[in-house]
Amino acid sequence: MFPGIDGFHWTAAHVIFLSLFFAIVATIVATVVSASMRTARDFRTHHAADLCWQSEFAELPEANRKCRHELSGRVVSRICDNAFDCRHCAKYSQFAVLPATGLARDLGLHYPDDRLYHRGHTWVKTEEDGTVSMGLDELAKHLIGEPDALKMPEVGDAIEINQTAWRIQKNGKEILVRAPLEGTIVEVGGPQEKWYLKVRPRLNLQDPATLRHLLQGPEVHGWLTRELERLQMQLRASNTPAALADGGTLMPGLMDALPGADWDCVLEDTFLEAY
């Protein structure tokens, strides 16, 4: 029937039918090509990391998506709908001026005030040379204890906020530690150095919005209290009713001390692993 086929001749039916058919085929192909090109563009423009995090964030349990202002007691209840991106949150300023409430008590973990904290249990400390150092917070260190192995990025590598910064191997499990800030790595440390990475931030540190997404002050206490409660619930012996300890502090090396616990679940919640 088509050109090149014996006996073919165009008719109105051919033109209408085949035009419609190939228009549909072209639309389908264009849709796939467009999706592929947009995907490639997202990777070129660093937008892919944002999209990955937003997608993962949406899959996190609700308890892991509490707004920082709820943690500090500034609002009674609020779920973050902005993937913890307080830099561009329209509600941030509205709630930040409210007084923080709640009693602060000693939780037995050292969270110095000179650092800012990420929900993935890392901290950021600004250095005098314009870089920032990053490390694991106390709770994460108590959980993991001595790592079996580390997979650190190279100096000069770029890390993206909320994407994997480094990996820790422990008892056959791989823990993906999320980067609290985007930037370029200038030095690589480890547990002995008390910090894991030194990074030159991509954004201007003088801009107050650059570190706004990180927890500080009363937010840290509220967040940590909930994290410890979650941990107690998850690590309780099987077939025992839910109960919270009254007093006591977290012992170090929990992964070694409690090898039978559901560590997949604990680590997913602790390090904000969505899938």
Next chain:
Amino acid sequence: MASATFTDSRWIARGEERTSLPRFLLWLTPWAILLAVGVYAAFLCLYYGLNQTNMDNRFAFGLWIFLDLGIIALGAGAFFTGFLVYILKRAELKPILNTAVVVGFICYSGAVAILMIDVGQPLRAWFTFWHPNTHSMLTEVTFCISCYLLVLSLEYIPILLRNRQLRKLPSFLIFEHQLHKLVPVLAAVGTLLSFFHQGSLGGLYGVLRGRPFAFRDGIFIWPSTFFLFILSAIAAGPSFLMLIAATVEKVTGRRLVPGEVVRRLGFISGLLLAIYVAAKSIDTLIWLNYTSPSAGFAPWQYFTHKPFGTPILFAEIVLFGLLPAFLLTYRKTASRRGVLLSAAALACAGVLLNRFVLTVQTLAVPTLAFDEFLQYTPSWQEIASFGGVLAYGVIVYSLSYRYLPIFAPTKGEHAHVSGN
């Protein structure tokens, strides 16, 4: 510890509870055996030819075509739900959208597989695209079903890429995100394609002048069966989705679709069924009083051959049409889940009966003076390949339910919106 046992928990969406892997494999085993038998039967048909079936030149449409027409009609829930959600913006139906896509994909891929066996010579399938007979309804059906299966595959990909492990690959995640944003385009294309191929499947019976039982007058080039097929498919499609969801809920013991969504689907299905019944009744009256007599045939003679008596006509219009339409739309009956699902089952049975009548009764009843009433019983190869498609559907759906978020489409929607 969980990691030391035989488990696939890392592939199951976080927070979702599924049966253990051994029990799941046990559930799949009989279906896998049925599929294997079906594949063997299909091999016999493809290797030795259609002499493996009980069809012949006189009875050229049999169990396979009935299966094709039936599952394509029941699979209409996919395009129609997409149309309602993306084109008419009925967001309340989103919880059922993913499962509609999976069901549609299974129905259409199963139909194409059966067509491949029925038509034979699958390696020459491209001939239909290079030598299209533009005067044939079947050409339109072939083109539209091929394209729509492609569309359904593309709609299925984002669901597939939402698997817990596949999402860990950033390129998959971003592609899924971008493709998801373009799904409304695919939904529109799917609606257009489905409209035409559902109609053309009906139309190809309506143009059979040599078979006055099926022949119908119509509008322009389209006989009335063109429009009746579309109407009956979009009426039965939502009912079939309700039944699938209810079956999965029964098997898993979990409530997966909000009651409001089920009632909404039921109402849509009932309303469309009522319109279909009205159109079908008018069409039947025209055929009884005008079309058939003008061709020289007394219409009631077609209903003298048992078992194809008038009770079938009554069942098609009243028992499987009017009755479920009433039960699905009347508030008091629709509020009772058991009644609602029974009515949905009646609606699905009605569309299957309609396809059976048009396929088998059309060919069985004599039309010439020397003709006899034909009887046809499918061979085991036909039945086995039928069963193979059924098993394929159960296996694909079971795997999708276990590893993909087919009942939780709204959970990650925020990421798509805010990521624009």
